[in-house]
Amino acid sequence: MAKELTPQEMLRIDLTPPNRDWMDIPTVIKPGIYCYPAKPEKVEVLGMPNPHVWSPLDDDWGLPDDWKETFLEGMRERLNKHRSFKIFMDICVRCGACADKCHFFLGSGDPKNMPVARAELIRSVYRGEFTKAGQILGRLAGGRKLTEDVLKEIWYYMFQCTECRRCSLFCPYGIDTAEVTIIGRELINLFGLNINWIQEPVANCYETGNHLGLLPHTFKQNVEFMCMDIEEFVGITIEPPFNRKGAEILFVTPSGDVFAEPGIYTLMGYLLLFEHIGLDYTWSTYASEGGNFGFFTALDVAQRLNAKIYAEAKRLGVKWILGGECGHMWRVVHQYMNTFNGPPDFLEEPVNPLTGTKFENAKSAKMVHISEFTADLIKHGKLKLNPRRNDHLKVTYHDSCNPSRGMGMFEEPRYVIKNVCKNFYEMPENTIREQTFCCGSGAGLNAGENMELRLRGGLPRANAVKYVHERFGVNMLSCVCAIDRAVLPASMEYWVPEVNVCGVSELVGNALIMEGEHDRPTDLRGEEIPGIAKAEGEEEVKEDV
Amino acid sequence: MGRKLHKGLREILEQKKGPIVEKWRDQIHKSYPPETAQFLKREKNKFSNPIGSSIEETIWPLFDQLIGEADAVLTKKLLDNIVRVRAVQDFTPASAVQIIFALKPIIRKEIFSLVEKKGLVKEYLKFESEIDRFGLLAFDVFMECRERVWEIKRNDLLKRPYLLAGGMCPSYMMKRGIKHLEKLKKEITQH
Numbered sequence: 102m103a104k105e106l107t108p109q110e111m112l113r114i115d116l117t118p119p120n121r122d123w124m125d126i127p128t129v130i131k132p133g134i135y136c137y138p139a140k141p142e143k144v145e146v147l148g149m150p151n152p153h154v155w156s157p158l159d160d161d162w163g164l165p166d167d168w169k170e171t172f173l174e175g176m177r178e179r180l181n182k183h184r185s186f187k188i189f190m191d192i193c194v195r196c197g198a199c200a201d202k203c204h205f206f207l208g209s210g211d212p213k214n215m216p217v218a219r220a221e222l223i224r225s226v227y228r229g230e231f232t233k234a235g236q237i238l239g240r241l242a243g244g245r246k247l248t249e250d251v252l253k254e255i256w257y258y259m260f261q262c263t264e265c266r267r268c269s270l271f272c273p274y275g276i277d278t279a280e281v282t283i284i285g286r287e288l289i290n291l292f293g294l295n296i297n298w299i300q301e302p303v304a305n306c307y308e309t310g311n312h313l314g315l316l317p318h319t320f321k322q323n324v325e326f327m328c329m330d331i332e333e334f335v336g337i338t339i340e341p342p343f344n345r346k347g348a349e350i351l352f353v354t355p356s357g358d359v360f361a362e363p364g365i366y367t368l369m370g371y372l373l374l375f376e377h378i379g380l381d382y383t384w385s386t387y388a389s390e391g392g393n394f395g396f397f398t399a400l401d402v403a404q405r406l407n408a409k410i411y412a413e414a415k416r417l418g419v420k421w422i423l424g425g426e427c428g429h430m431w432r433v434v435h436q437y438m439n440t441f442n443g444p445p446d447f448l449e450e451p452v453n454p455l456t457g458t459k460f461e462n463a464k465s466a467k468m469v470h471i472s473e474f475t476a477d478l479i480k481h482g483k484l485k486l487n488p489r490r491n492d493h494l495k496v497t498y499h500d501s502c503n504p505s506r507g508m509g510m511f512e513e514p515r516y517v518i519k520n521v522c523k524n525f526y527e528m529p530e531n532t533i534r535e536q537t538f539c540c541g542s543g544a545g546l547n548a549g550e551n552m553e554l555r556l557r558g559g560l561p562r563a564n565a566v567k568y569v570h571e572r573f574g575v576n577m578l579s580c581v582c583a584i585d586r587a588v589l590p591a592s593m594e595y596w597v598p599e600v601n602v603c604g605v606s607e608l609v610g611n612a613l614i615m616e617g618e619h620d621r622p623t624d625l626r627g628e629e630i631p632g633i634a635k636a637e638g639e640e641e642v643k644e645d646v
Numbered sequence: 647m648g649r650k651l652h653k654g655l656r657e658i659l660e661q662k663k664g665p666i667v668e669k670w671r672d673q674i675h676k677s678y679p680p681e682t683a684q685f686l687k688r689e690k691n692k693f694s695n696p697i698g699s700s701i702e703e704t705i706w707p708l709f710d711q712l713i714g715e716a717d718a719v720l721t722k723k724l725l726d727n728i729v730r731v732r733a734v735q736d737f738t739p740a741s742a743v744q745i746i747f748a749l750k751p752i753i754r755k756e757i758f759s760l761v762e763k764k765g766l767v768k769e770y771l772k773f774e775s776e777i778d779r780f781g782l783l784a785f786d787v788f789m790e791c792r793e794r795v796w797e798i799k800r801n802d803l804l805k806r807p808y809l810l811a812g813g814m815c816p817s818y819m820m821k822r823g824i825k826h827l828e829k830l831k832k833e834i835t836q837h
Contacts, residue, residue, distance in 0.1 A: 594794075
């Protein structure tokens with residue numbers, strides 16, 4: 102597909118692209134947009150089909166001889182299994198309501214990134230191969246046959262969708278294009294064509310419990326490493342419990358919080374919060390990953406990786422599970438976990454041990470979001486806070502796609518932020534809450550080699566951040582997702598370099614007044630807080646909000 | 647920066663500013679596929695159409711800079727507004743900055759007969775060289791953006807040193823990566 106340009110082609114400057122039907126515009130696979138292919142040994146770990154070495158820039162992708170039959174059979178199986186997929190293939194009237202809602206379309210200007218067009222890549226194969234009208238009338242009925250080029254095009258664009266579901270919000274039929282991508286990726290995985298940025302974390306997670314492949318002692322060491330920083334910056338000693346049987350609560354967070362900057366500061370926030378309230382909880386070095394890149398591979402892989410959470414909760418004998426700041430983890434927890442691996446009858450309905458609040462929304466899956474938990478503690482006056490420690494920050498909040506559109510959590514993080522920060526500014530209405538724009542790198546696309554794609558996808562979000570930066574002087578973009586924390590710094594570096602990124606719990610950690618703390622001239626990053634020494638001496642600190 | 651434009655020519659350009667800039671905007675839109683061009687033109691909300699709105703917000707003041715006494719900082723900022731996006735999209739460097747040179751045929755078509763009538767051809771040619779200069783400045787901006795993309799790629803890698811660690815302790819590697827990054831930044835500032 103991609104090829105070297107001839108000298109004649111190099112001399113040509115395209116000023117206006119051709120006006121042709123999308124099926125006639127060949128897809129050219131370009132570096133900077135795609136992610137590197139999955140390493141064979143990482144495909145083998147899970148016993149997935151056709152592990153092999155290949156490159157998207159080669160003509161030969163190393164497909165098995167019967168790839169076409171396998172693809173169509175896989176599609177048939179999924180059309181029968183998932184009623185939603187069948188409906189989404191049939192009912193789209195191509196009204197275009199979703200067309201301009203995708204961050205990748207808005208940032209790239211590539212019409213094949215309109216959600217309707219991206220789904221059409223698969224839908225056209227469905228029509229051409231599965232419906233009578235398509236089989237007889239072909240293109241007249243919007244159908245086409247499955248060829249290698251069609252497969253390559255599907256592959257290219259399935260990894261230009263972050264499954265954020267913004268498009269589905271605007272579809273009058275409720276078509277969830279993310280589900281089309283999910284199935285599209287499942288089909289791609291029938292030939293070992295996953296990307297390595299997803300496959301390797303999946304393999305690691307399967308073998309060790311977390312995406313990075315941290316072994317138990319390393320996981321523990323990393324958390325302890327953050328405790329050393331807390332000792333330096335806060336002046337207290339924390340000894341977090343690991344794999345403790347009989348604890349009331351199991352805490353699970355994405356491993357990005359354990360090893361990636363700035364997620365580690367969010368983790369320090371969790372540690373301080375739990376210490377502050379004397380929570381009876383435990384970390385697990387086995388259920389050491391809340392995230393689930395299996396969800397970006399195939400649903401059965403997601404199920405296998407998710408199983409460890411309930412299994413570990415059962416082994417440790419906890420009453421319920423508390424979850425950290427993660428994006429897709431919460432879509433899996435909220436919409437899939439109970440049917441994947443539940444119901445968890447051995448767990449109790451989550452109750453906040455300090456306030457007595459019953460988390461009825463988590464009655465079934467038995468897992469509570471850290472922002473819900475923190476908001477409840479603040480509401481009941483259980484936290485001693487000094488929001489002045491965040492006074493130098495002008496904060497805005499990025500609703501991460503999955504906690505907002507996937508589980509409907511809008512108010513809790515905002516309530517927490519407003520109680521730990523004085524300066525909070527919302528981005529424009531059509532870029533937050535249900536209508537939030539994706540960070541541009543979700544669903545396993547947070548690699549480095551596809552940076553151009555990430556920056557395109559990040560544009561609509563960055564555009565809104567730029568607006569509040571210019572208007573209110575916003576300098577901190579907070580969020581509740583580990584992928585956001587990992588990728589938004591790069592997007593900000595390119596689009597709005599004056600703005601930094603943090604987790605909500607980091608802001609909480611900075612504001613918490615810990616018993617026995619020393620003078621805290623620095624924040625959890627070890628950076629000096631401008632004007633804090635003077636301000637603390639002037640007035641009394643705010644307590645029991 | 648910039649040279650003072652002949653008063654008579656400037657008057658003509660100011661008079662024809664509306665149709666020139668509108669045609670210029672259409673030309674920039676048309677550098678995208680037809681479906682996208684339609685959308686860029688149609689959607690007026692700044693946040694629902696970041697590319698279209700930044701084009702609209704940029705080209706009018708940029709044209710003013712071109713026919714006035716250009717302010718170097720503002721001109722670069724305006725060029726950045728439209729080139730930064732194109733630097734990460736499916737454009738070759740030539741077609742990314744071509745949008746500046748696209749002004750030439752548009753203006754020629756719009757005012758050249760009048761320019762000839764008023765005997766301002768010599769001044770007009772000098773003005774076209776000014777457009778060329780803006781085009782070259784746009785290329786500077788384009789290259790700065792591309793360099794930035796590579797810096798970001800490098801920083802991203804350095805922030806994730808465990809990828810290169812080959813089994814070393816991630817926390818140690820992470821600290822080392824941050825230190826290395828700081829050292830690099832220092833070196834860059836010193837130079």
